[in-house]
Amino acid sequence: MRRIGSLGLAWIAASVLAGTAAAQSAAPAPGTYVYEGGAGTLEIRPDGRFKIDTVGANFHTCNLEGRIAQGRGQVAQSSCVLSFTPGKDGLTVGTNQSDQCQESCGMRATFVGDYIRPAPACMPTTVSTTRKAFKRQYNAKQYAQAQDTLAPVLSQCEKTLSWLDKAWIRNDLALARLRAGDKVACRTTLSPIAEIASSGSDQWDGPPPPDAEEWLRVVRATRTNLKLCS
Numbered sequence: 001m002r003r004i005g006s007l008g009l010a011w012i013a014a015s016v017l018a019g020t021a022a023a024q025s026a027a028p029a030p031g032t033y034v035y036e037g038g039a040g041t042l043e044i045r046p047d048g049r050f051k052i053d054t055v056g057a058n059f060h061t062c063n064l065e066g067r068i069a070q071g072r073g074q075v076a077q078s079s080c081v082l083s084f085t086p087g088k089d090g091l092t093v094g095t096n097q098s099d100q101c102q103e104s105c106g107m108r109a110t111f112v113g114d115y116i117r118p119a120p121a122c123m124p125t126t127v128s129t130t131r132k133a134f135k136r137q138y139n140a141k142q143y144a145q146a147q148d149t150l151a152p153v154l155s156q157c158e159k160t161l162s163w164l165d166k167a168w169i170r171n172d173l174a175l176a177r178l179r180a181g182d183k184v185a186c187r188t189t190l191s192p193i194a195e196i197a198s199s200g201s202d203q204w205d206g207p208p209p210p211d212a213e214e215w216l217r218v219v220r221a222t223r224t225n226l227k228l229c230s
Contacts, residue, residue, distance in 0.1 A: 030044045039162055078103065080100040
């Protein structure tokens with residue numbers, strides 16, 4: 001077996017350290033990333049400018065923007081500095097200056113966490129366009145086409161939809177399947193949220209209003225639609 005001398009070992013170590021430093025300082029790829037659970041977006045422009053908008057409990061928000069240099073984000077008019085770590089599905093945004101960065105957020109909001117690079121069909125603007133197309137088809141009583149339009153959003157965009165969007169999409173899709181004559185598919189579509197909707201309770205033990213108000217609207221709609229699907 002060939003032995004590596006001390007100079008060779010030093011060269012390998014230096015190469016590894018240089019590669020690690022380069023990876024850490026590499027600028028994240030431009031594009032749109034969706035915050036975990038669909039609770040916001042990270043926009044990175046080709047010129048290195050970035051913007052983060054997230055929503056937390058009670059609709060508190062975080063709003064940060066600035067410029068990326070050497071892989072780190074300097075928030076405009078602030079001492080807040082962000083890190084961008086590449087991951088399997090996108091980026092992890094972090095900071096070691098939580099106090100300064102929290103000044104850009106409401107009490108119940110945060111921006112730290114995973115941001116997913118969505119598939120083209122799951123981009124927020126694309127999802128909005130798809131839902132509008134579904135509504136036009138549903139109102140025109142084109143129920144089969146409406147199903148085909150909306151179903152891929154639910155199946156492909158699970159990680160990047162908010163809990164509220166997923167619940168409303170399930171209700172919309174369930175009604176389209178009901179109108180198309182498939183009550184079983186209607187019930188199956190609603191099954192992930194059927195238990196809480198069929199409990200008969202309007203009590204909320206989750207985040208405070210207005211989250212509660214929005215969720216209870218979903219619960220009541222789901223309760224009604226479950227009866228229609230029975």
